[in-house]
Amino acid sequence: MKADQVPQDEKNLNEGKVAKLYYATDDQGNYTKVNSIGWEPETVAMEQAWEVVHDEVEQAREKVLTGKASPVLYFLKKNIMNVSMVAGYMGTLSLIVRLHMLPYFFNKLSKKTLEKYAYTFRVTVEELTDINRLKKKDGN
């Protein structure tokens, strides 16, 4: 790639914080370093990945509000985690986390376990347990 072909697409998700270093060739075919502020295919691929995440978060929200799942599912999706990751943070088995995703078991949890979940998801215990908060859509 020639140095003047390094993409500088204005529309990107980098918030002006990240500039990618490219190795491109100059007129003589020797390599130089060029910074790039963004490239469209990357942006498209990243947007697409986030869309999937947002869809899943919305589905999880619905499930929690209709009583089919506990807030654990919602925060799991919101933090882009999966069951085994949460189990890792909680220091327990995946099966246990799966059970806690059901409202029946979630409502029986001790304060200590709730605190642990809250720490894992980086929220307070109130934010974790108060389903009414989920009714408002947040700007994720």
Place this chain on the structure above:
Amino acid sequence: MRFHGLDFDEPMAFGIGSGLFFSYMPFVKLNGIPVASYRIWPGHIFKKFSNRIGVKIERQKFSTPQAAMTALDKMIDKGQPVGMLSSVFYLDYLPAAYRFHFNAHNIIVFGKENGRYLVSDPVMEHTTDISYEDLARARFAKGVPEPSGRMYYPVQIPGNYNTEKAIWTGVKETSDRMSNIPIPLFGAKGLTYLSKRLRYWPERLGNKKAIAWLGNLIRMQEEIGTGGAGFRFVYAAFLDQSSKITNEPELLNLSRQLTTAGDKLREFAYYAGRVCKNRNSDTRTFAELADMLVDASQQEQKIFTELHKLSKSK
């Protein structure tokens, strides 16, 4: 690296550490989507590089965040910058769009100011800082792989070293891996293999999933690190520099060819991006994309076979 008076930049380290690779393993899945990799694990590159130059590296891992952070504080107090593994998710200085759970991100911590750690992150343009809590979380993220607070720093720097020899060892290993592994999943052939699978994604997976997989492929190719095609250019830059050091004009020639092959891969990403954007995955476009990969694969196969021959004669 500069800190210790060793004058190697990124392409040289990448080349000597035999970084370039390709593998597509449909059975290894991340979030339900197969993984394609365009290089060797960065830890691996770093290890090979230090071995070949003769730098001794001390590596540590920890069982608790407290122990890991205390050890880090000690090294910083001595004025020793420390490299470490971290999870991108907890690095709050990165743009929100980047913060997925990717647990093998290498950063360097080089100081502490007002209780915040000073960080040099290869992705960022400038140095930045992070709080104790976020750094502790990032170093002890769960998932695959687990960083477990791993950190590393050089303890012994060689007085003199043989750059030329290191270059040839590096070239030999890379070219051997790229051209000679008799399994179709790895090396330049891996691209052909991927193209064969990709050709049938729309039929096999349906429209929506095929697009998702393709988008993921672009992310693997272009986003993580300097990305797949990016690594081709880094490697070409390495060959370019090496040809000057070793006085071997053939390397420069091969560097040019690799640039063309890298351009092919970027073109692939560009069109793949188009397909994703239009949400249109009729089989013809996927067949065309597959053809581009085959093309890049053949070019790379040729380049690395020649490189292998050349490095063996040294």
